[in-house]
Amino acid sequence: MTGKKPTEIVFVPEPLGVARLEERRQAFGVAMIADESIQSMGGTLCAGPPGSWLNKARGIGLDGPVTDDEIESMIAFYRDRGHRPSVETVPFVDQSLVDGLASRGFTVEEFMTCWAIHADGSSVVGAPAGIELREIDRGDPDAVWVWAKLLAGGFNEVDSDGYANDMSAMTAVAAQEGVLCLGAFDGNGLVGASAMEVSAPTGERAVAGLFSASVAASHRKRGIQSAMIRERVRLAGRLGAWVAVIESKPGVATERNARRLGFVPVYTKFVLTQRA
16 A cells, blocks of 8 residues: 655744734834834835835834824824835734725825745755855945945946835845845846845844845846745745845745745735825
């Protein structure tokens, strides 16, 4: 009699627990590099240059009911600085925040999926042939500058406002405690760049947030981005993280890589913006 094939055990993290860690990690991590930030409703309101991804409220509403005055103050914070009020939120926030935003004309602008995997520091990562993965020396301004340029160029046209904003933001990110900057090198040339922050925002378990990955056009479709994800997960485990988390928009390469590498979808995020 042929024995049954053992059932594969899939890592299924508890969604609310992951959300409390990751959303707070983002809220307070972004506040460290924003031009302005204040704590509000259990999260942060952050502001930067016009058009910057810094200009959102994050992590709010997870601690219980919020008041009309708090929501109005959040709206004023952004309107006073010339930004449309925008909030990143998750399904676990208090209903008072949902109702308060809906009654003030906030609508869904964007969806993102949060994927998670157990941070196993014992895994072995193999890079594509001829590629070496290693940390960027955050104490070397020239190395950080090259790393930030590759990241900014992966999402913006050179010389655009977005490129300048991302250069400024990523050089500030590299200086923060708990951030790891990873590079993929072909010889001495940097051909891939990515980042990770390991933080214990609630004082308990640590979470590793993987973000901002870019590969030079000359080296795409060689598995470099997947290798950088696997290496960051490995390092996250070595640094004491419980889970590694990555976000993606629906249907993009990051989503396909995450699914293929064993990440599981944990929750959906919404970007809500007030109509003009």
